[in-house]
Amino acid sequence: MSSIVRRSTSFARVASQSINVASRTSLRTPRLLRTTAAAWSIQAPRFYSAGQKPPEPTPEGGDKKAGDHADTPKVQSTHSPGPAEADTQGDSSGVGRGGRRPLPEGWVHLSEDQIQMIIDLLNKGPFNPSEYDLTMFGHIRQTGVPRIILDMAEKQRTGSFGIADFPKVMKGINDLAWNLAQVESEEKRKKSSRPSRSYQDLSADRTGKKPAYRTNPESEKPRDDKQSPKSERKDFKSNPPPNPFNPFSPNNPLKGNDWWVTLGAALLTWYLYASIYGESGREITWQELKRNFLDKGLVEKMVVVGHRVIVELDREATRSVYPESAATRPGFNYYFSIASVDGFERRLEDAQNELGIPSSDRIPVSFSGESNFMNLLLAFGPTVLLVGLLVHETAIKVKFSDVAGMDEAKQEIMEFVSFLKKPERFQRLGAKIPRGAILAGPPGTGKTLLAKATAGESGVPFFSVSGSEFVEMFVGVGASRVRDLFANARKNAPCIIFIDEIDAIGRSRGESQRFGGNDEREATLNQILTEMDGFNTTEQIVVLAGTNRVDILDKALMRPGRFDRHINIDAPTMAGRQDIFKVYLKKIVTNEDIEYLSGRLASLTPGFAGADIANCVNEAALIAARTNAASITLKHFEQAIERVIGGLENKSLVLDPVEKKTVAYHEAGHAICGWYFRYADPLLKVSIIPRGKGLGYAQYLPGDAYLMTYDQLMDRMAMTLGGRISEELHFPTVTTGASDDFDKVTKMATSMVTKWGMSDKVGPLHFRNDEGSVHKPFSETTGQTIDAEVKRIVENAYKQCKDLLIEKKKEVGIIAEELLKKEVLVRDDMVRLLGPRPFDDRKDFAKYFGEEAKPPPPPTGSSEPSSPNPTTFQQLEGKDTR
Numbered sequence: 001m002s003s004i005v006r007r008s009t010s011f012a013r014v015a016s017q018s019i020n021v022a023s024r025t026s027l028r029t030p031r032l033l034r035t036t037a038a039a040w041s042i043q044a045p046r047f048y049s050a051g052q053k054p055p056e057p058t059p060e061g062g063d064k065k066a067g068d069h070a071d072t073p074k075v076q077s078t079h080s081p082g083p084a085e086a087d088t089q090g091d092s093s094g095v096g097r098g099g100r101r102p103l104p105e106g107w108v109h110l111s112e113d114q115i116q117m118i119i120d121l122l123n124k125g126p127f128n129p130s131e132y133d134l135t136m137f138g139h140i141r142q143t144g145v146p147r148i149i150l151d152m153a154e155k156q157r158t159g160s161f162g163i164a165d166f167p168k169v170m171k172g173i174n175d176l177a178w179n180l181a182q183v184e185s186e187e188k189r190k191k192s193s194r195p196s197r198s199y200q201d202l203s204a205d206r207t208g209k210k211p212a213y214r215t216n217p218e219s220e221k222p223r224d225d226k227q228s229p230k231s232e233r234k235d236f237k238s239n240p241p242p243n244p245f246n247p248f249s250p251n252n253p254l255k256g257n258d259w260w261v262t263l264g265a266a267l268l269t270w271y272l273y274a275s276i277y278g279e280s281g282r283e284i285t286w287q288e289l290k291r292n293f294l295d296k297g298l299v300e301k302m303v304v305v306g307h308r309v310i311v312e313l314d315r316e317a318t319r320s321v322y323p324e325s326a327a328t329r330p331g332f333n334y335y336f337s338i339a340s341v342d343g344f345e346r347r348l349e350d351a352q353n354e355l356g357i358p359s360s361d362r363i364p365v366s367f368s369g370e371s372n373f374m375n376l377l378l379a380f381g382p383t384v385l386l387v388g389l390l391v392h393e394t395a396i397k398v399k400f401s402d403v404a405g406m407d408e409a410k411q412e413i414m415e416f417v418s419f420l421k422k423p424e425r426f427q428r429l430g431a432k433i434p435r436g437a438i439l440a441g442p443p444g445t446g447k448t449l450l451a452k453a454t455a456g457e458s459g460v461p462f463f464s465v466s467g468s469e470f471v472e473m474f475v476g477v478g479a480s481r482v483r484d485l486f487a488n489a490r491k492n493a494p495c496i497i498f499i500d501e502i503d504a505i506g507r508s509r510g511e512s513q514r515f516g517g518n519d520e521r522e523a524t525l526n527q528i529l530t531e532m533d534g535f536n537t538t539e540q541i542v543v544l545a546g547t548n549r550v551d552i553l554d555k556a557l558m559r560p561g562r563f564d565r566h567i568n569i570d571a572p573t574m575a576g577r578q579d580i581f582k583v584y585l586k587k588i589v590t591n592e593d594i595e596y597l598s599g600r601l602a603s604l605t606p607g608f609a610g611a612d613i614a615n616c617v618n619e620a621a622l623i624a625a626r627t628n629a630a631s632i633t634l635k636h637f638e639q640a641i642e643r644v645i646g647g648l649e650n651k652s653l654v655l656d657p658v659e660k661k662t663v664a665y666h667e668a669g670h671a672i673c674g675w676y677f678r679y680a681d682p683l684l685k686v687s688i689i690p691r692g693k694g695l696g697y698a699q700y701l702p703g704d705a706y707l708m709t710y711d712q713l714m715d716r717m718a719m720t721l722g723g724r725i726s727e728e729l730h731f732p733t734v735t736t737g738a739s740d741d742f743d744k745v746t747k748m749a750t751s752m753v754t755k756w757g758m759s760d761k762v763g764p765l766h767f768r769n770d771e772g773s774v775h776k777p778f779s780e781t782t783g784q785t786i787d788a789e790v791k792r793i794v795e796n797a798y799k800q801c802k803d804l805l806i807e808k809k810k811e812v813g814i815i816a817e818e819l820l821k822k823e824v825l826v827r828d829d830m831v832r833l834l835g836p837r838p839f840d841d842r843k844d845f846a847k848y849f850g851e852e853a854k855p856p857p858p859p860t861g862s863s864e865p866s867s868p869n870p871t872t873f874q875q876l877e878g879k880d881t882r
């Protein structure tokens with residue numbers, strides 16, 4: 001239920017904002033909510049506009065057919081008032097005397113009893129309407145409600161509300177939310193003492209008729225369509241009026257909220273929901289059913305709907321046994337849940353056998369497809385209500401300057417900007433414009449950002465959808481959403497469509513067939529292909545798509561004429577990361593030297609994507625704020641990076657002395673390897689303070705390695721085994737703490753053998769890693785050779801490490817004991833205890849962390865203990881992983 005309420009609130013928010021925008025535009029166009037025919041088929045008498053006198057309201061309000069007598073205000077005239085009349089009848093907003101507004105077609109005013117009926121019902125629910133009735137019901141008293149709402153309430157009261165009435169109810173809510181938003185908008189305008197739009201004026205918008213009059217002095221000028229300046233029409237094109245029901249409409253406003261509009265829709269949604277689910281049925285157990293109805297012969301029929309059985313009672317007989325029961329009302333049914341139809345049938349048969357019911361009198365059981373209908377409603381209902389949430393932005397502010405560190409990709413996409421801005425340059429020469437581009441790369445590398453920046457630079461609307469939004473249970477829904485999307489894009493051309501996660505629909509059709517296929521996804525993909533084919537070359541629509549899995553995309557998507565351009569966006573390089581840091585460092589308060597800071601942070605974060613960098617900078621700001629620092633310092637950044645990589649410090653975890661000693665020797669083993677192996681990554685820090693899942697960790701600074709040699713891999717593996725081997729050398733037994741190390745080593749060795757051609761026995765072969773696949777991509781014999789080679793390589797690394805640690809046993813002890821004392825050792829401590837590292841450091845490392853590194857003078861304002869540079873973690877696994 002709450003989800004329905006939420007959807008409705010979103011809808012009202014959109015409607016409300018939409019009107020606020022509408023009130024600022026001079027042009028008004030029809031806005032019609034597209035709903036099902038059933039939802040529109042409301043035949044309401046037009047009392048005042050047709051010159052028919054409305055019936056007098058009865059005190060009971062809802063006793064006659066609700067709405068027929070609908071308490072139409074006495075002051076109401078029998079025709080639609082013009083401006084002058086409106087002035088004499090009420091205020092300039094069109095409110096009639098007595099505080100009521102003239103009703104649009106199909107609307108009725110609520111009587112006090114009817115309002116009370118709704119309040120009473122709401123009192124049964126999670127809301128307390130008394131808190132809101134003064135405002136929300138106050139407005140509803142003025143504006144009335146769509147007649148369909150009263151009709152449905154009446155149906156519910158008499159128990160004849162059916163599931164097929166659901167769409168009508170939703171339509172009523174839509175209209176009501178829209179109208180409430182209009183009223184709010186008028187009031188706001190009145191407050192700001194600007195000329196207000198009359199109710200007729202606004203209702204003209206809803207019904208598509210021309211406004212009866214205008215109060216805006218500008219718009220009071222006679223409107224001569226012939227003379228209507230072209231600029232105005234053009235203006236309309238560039239700034240069309242908002243339409244909250246259309247996700248792709250320009251100016252669809254999503255910000256802000258007015259509580260009573262939102263609440264109004266939420267309350268009414270709840271009320272109607274309660275009407276449908278709360279009052280027309282109740283769940284009972286099999287035992288209750290048997291005891292109260294089956295044994296008494298009151299059950300007339302049972303209908304199986306999915307995993308639910310609806311019990312139809314003989315109402316007359318039930319009334320005689322339970323005169324007060326809700327089950328005597330028409331439309332009310334008990335129901336119960338079943339695990340399987342077979343089980344239910346067996347149970348029913350046993351019960352009837354027990355009762356001795358002859359086979360000719362057995363309770364008929366039928367099967368209904370109602371659940372499908374319900375599912376359909378649930379599938380389409382949210383679409384109708386949530387349309388406003390699909391993002392369509394017009395005034396994109398993101399520019400290429402906000403996207404750092406991907407110069408080639410920007411260069412590539414720049415052409416789309418020229419095409420959207422100056423199409424004639426291309427058309428003149430008969431050039432065909434690329435239809436779209438696939439932006440492929442790991443998560444968070446800025447694909448969406450780049451697409452947005454393209455729209456921002458071109459100054460065109462940006463339609464953003466995620467591929468997964470198209471994929472529904474029902475065949476055809478996705479395809480129709482694609483059609484809508486492209487139709488709206490055509491209306492708003494020039495524009496950019498961005499489909500994120502295109503792999504959700506664009507997966508190769510052959511691939512998906514292997515797993516049984518997916519009709520809905522294929523239908524959606526086909527529709528995208530068709531739409532892209534449908535563009536003519538002058539249509540200024542650019543389709544950009546983002547994916548992390550370009551390898552699995554259907555070839556048809558990638559061929560020229562569709563996504564012509566393939567733009568790779570990889571994790572940023574060192575220079576790229578520095579640029580991205582600069583973008584985000586500009587937005588925060590820091591007194592550090594930006595050039596040095598960004599360089600140092602970039603070198604600390606190999607493998608980080610733009611999103612990780614943005615997150616790190618924000619994390620640093622949060623850490624600084626937590627300590628009330630005046631500005632963000634290097635220490636805050638480094639703590640943030642450490643936290644992002646290694647997880648939170650686990651201060652509450654207290655190790656016993658033996659465990660602590662084991663952790664210290666384990667980490668010291670890693671640290672000594674890192675110090676004395678030539679190709680090991682430079683060590684930054686070693687710690688035995690538990691962090692994340694680890695009990696201790698050693699941090700290294702790997703560079704952006706694009707190629708790795710055999711020797712580098714062997715050193716890295718040997719270093720990874722350093723923890724376990726140190727345990728072996730210093731303790732009588734070993735612990736479980738090295739399992740993550742073994743995992744890394746095994747993966748590395750396996751890749752060396754099966755992918756990188758580093759085993760003479762297996763040779764220069766590459767075997768695909770088909771995880772989850774039953775069939776291995778090699779023969780049994782090759783499999784055995786691979787196993788033997790992986791083992792051999794790991795054993796070599798093991799021997800290499802053991803030889804070193806036997807030789808440096810004393811040094812391991814020195815580092816371990818110091819660690820037990822200080823808990824954290826940094827590079828300077830290592831130099832103090834072991835002397836300088838016997839190998840030169842990498843250039844970038846030396847620049848920011850070596851002897852010659854000259855960090856700017858430490859900023860003042862923070863009293864935190866120093867916490868040096870983190871990066872790659874070699875963690876000793878925690879107890880929780882044992």
Ligand SMILES: Nc1ncnc2c1ncn2[C@@H]1O[C@H](COP(=O)(O)OP(=O)(O)OP(=O)(O)O)[C@@H](O)[C@H]1O
Binds near residue numbers: 402406444445501
């Ligand atoms: N190159 C960059 N320059 C500046 N900020 C970036 C960059 N790359 C990523 N970001 C930041 O990371 C956030 C997320 O990026 P974005 O959503 O564009 O990633 P994506 O590649 O589309 O991710 P996904 O594949 O998960 O959809 C951006 O909003 C931005 O804050």
